[in-house]
Amino acid sequence: MRAAVLRGIGEKFEITEVTIAEPQDHEVLVDVRASGLCHSDLYVVQTGGMGFGMPILLGHEIAGVVAAVGSAVSRLRVGDHVVAAALQPCGRCRACLNGRLWACANPGALDRDPEATPRLCDETGSIGQLQGLGGFAEQALIHENQLVAIDPAMPFEQAAVIGCAVVTGGGAVFNVAKVQPGQSVAVFGCGGVGLNAIQTAALAGATRVIGVDIQSEKLAMATRFGATDTIDSSRVDVVEAIGELTASEGVDHAFVMAGAPALAEAAVQVLGFDGTVYLVGATAAGTELALRTSPAESPILPKQQGIRGSWLGSSNFYHDIPMYVDLYLAGRLNLDDLVSRTIALDEINEACEALEHGGVARSVITFPARS
């Protein structure tokens, strides 16, 4: 099958022929129909991410059709439409049994035995799969614990972006912040994840949803996704602007989708009483936040403010992915405007450049049905 393989940090994807193994035990062979290109793929291309070995197959926003199943697969059958998740829950530890899949105690439990035939290889040897997935290819061999069957009425392109951008942005709002009706929210960075935080905050009943970005087209999208106000932080002081919008009360929740420390520092300054900043977007190595904590200089203590991380939106994806599908099919979640461009696998390198330079919300690679 054809795949876009990354052979080294900073290199371009190589479109090449890769051999994919037959599914064993709990593995599922998926005909990939749509595969989203995400900022965290770029992050791995540029930095090596969290130390993954090369060569590697990226692509973690996958929607497709089950083509074959291993002998022990019980939850899925051939022909099911599926979405993949970028978590590898063992399904047996205390966290998994409690639905806290992101906190699984056994990372790597779903990988093949290193002594076994690799799932992917070419004439140079084995090829890794980032997070056990590998969606930049015509097919993907994935452990069943990472897949969820969805309503076949769901279009593949829109289904693919649920696996990362939607669960990350929506989960930060629904599961981590637990935004309540009447609350106020600021979202710093209105790319794919930010737009989902905006639309789910509106769904949760937040009465003020403020989108912050430096690109006017992203701010226009923020309005389309339900932002009540937008701020171009390249033109005005965002802390002052949010102070004016909230009559100096500040916001209950500030989500930081982009990695620049100045954004997180501004987010802290726009919090109200009991407000929390959520760090959602990946930051570069060496990033530090400067925080004053003295009650004489900062409201963090007297206003009981907090900063916390949010990882894939604390998602129990077995529950959350079908929920987002239902919301989309009911016309209550806008995923159509998130898929700004569909491309062929061969166009992946130029789509990466477009993503790097901003503007485009999401390119999704599509594949024709296999006969």
Ligand SMILES: [Zn+2]
């Ligand atoms: Zn587990």
Ligand SMILES: [Zn+2]
């Ligand atoms: Zn992603």
